[in-house]
Amino acid sequence: MSATSLLQRLMLLAYPRSFRDQYGEEMLRTLRDLRRHGGMSRPRLALQVARDVVVTAPRLRIEALLTRTKVIAILSLAALAATLFIAGTSRFLLLILVPLALLAIVIHHHDRPITSGVQPAHWWRWGASGAALLGTLIVAEGAGPDFDWFPWLGLWFLALMGLALLAIGLVLGVVHAIARVRHTIG
Amino acid sequence: MHIIVALAGGEKHGWAIMRDVADVSGGAVQMGPGTLYGSIKRMIDQGFLEETDERPDPALDDERRRYYRLTDLGRRVGVAERDRLNRLLSAADVRRLALGLGGGT
Secondary structure (H helix, E strand, O other), X not given: OOHHHHHHHHHHOOOOHHHHHHHHHHHHHHXXXXXXXXXXXXXXXXHHHHHHHHHHXXXXXXXXXXXXXXXXXXXXXXHHHHHHHHOOOOHHHXXXXXXXXXXXXXXXXXXXXXXXXXOHHHHHHHHHHHHHHHHHHHHHHOOOHHHHHOOHHHHHHHHHHHHHHHHHXXXXXXHHHHHHHHHHHO | OHHHHHHOOOOEEHHHHHHHHHHHOOOOOOOOHHHHHHHHHXXXXXXXXXXXXXXXXXXXXXXXXXXXXXXXXXXHHHHHHHXXXXXXXXXXXXXXXXXXXXXXX
16 A cells, blocks of 8 residues: 555545545545546645545534434433433432433434434324323323422423423424415415 | 535546536635535535535546545525526626725725
8 A cells, every 4th residue: 555545545544434435435536537647646636635625524523422323322322321310310210311311322323414404294193202202201290209200390391391392393383384285276 | 605616427446536526616716625525525414515426437447446426406405506606796897896996984
């Protein structure tokens, strides 16, 4: 392997692994083309590529981190576990819940990017999430005295969150319905 | 938008897109590989582009190259952006935006 090829492969390490796996070879091929047919001197090409890496690699790394469902799921789980621990939940419950949730995250191979944003067509997901959250709270509240360990402030927060999700679902549903009607008419 | 314009005429591989962008912009836009493939990745995630197995001329090309083309959504986005830019240019023409002709306040 020549020194140039080695440098180019080292450059790729600046990018997140998923990106390297997907586009690494293509990037090297494009660099080769740029070297052979780009009409640039070596120092100028090296400078341009270095600037490109400095500008794009950090952004792609942050994107890769923030747009992964798995990272968000693990962070949420850690926050939930910490909350339960501070609230004094029985260790038994933590010992069952946390490994089960971690197992679910690990088994779920398809780490999908969250790039679609808020789409009106997904209104039912928001509504269903809110309904599920409120339903869980109502069922848990009726389950008996075991529920008393949960801090009331947290309970209110979850209830409001459930209502907010329902409201978002409703608004998106209306937007979606209007868009469909306009599409049909247009 | 540069990538959308580059792909408006049909599928291209990364190097061809890079050259086209440089040509169309008169050399003002020189994309590096990170910028190019970062943009391609985002545009694929957003549904503007897709990878294709078709080759314009398989005999002349390296089959390991990956080709990209516009999706319907990408084409619609390109047309909408073109219209927006056209309106802006028309407004600039109407108001005679040019060096030395402005009646700036």
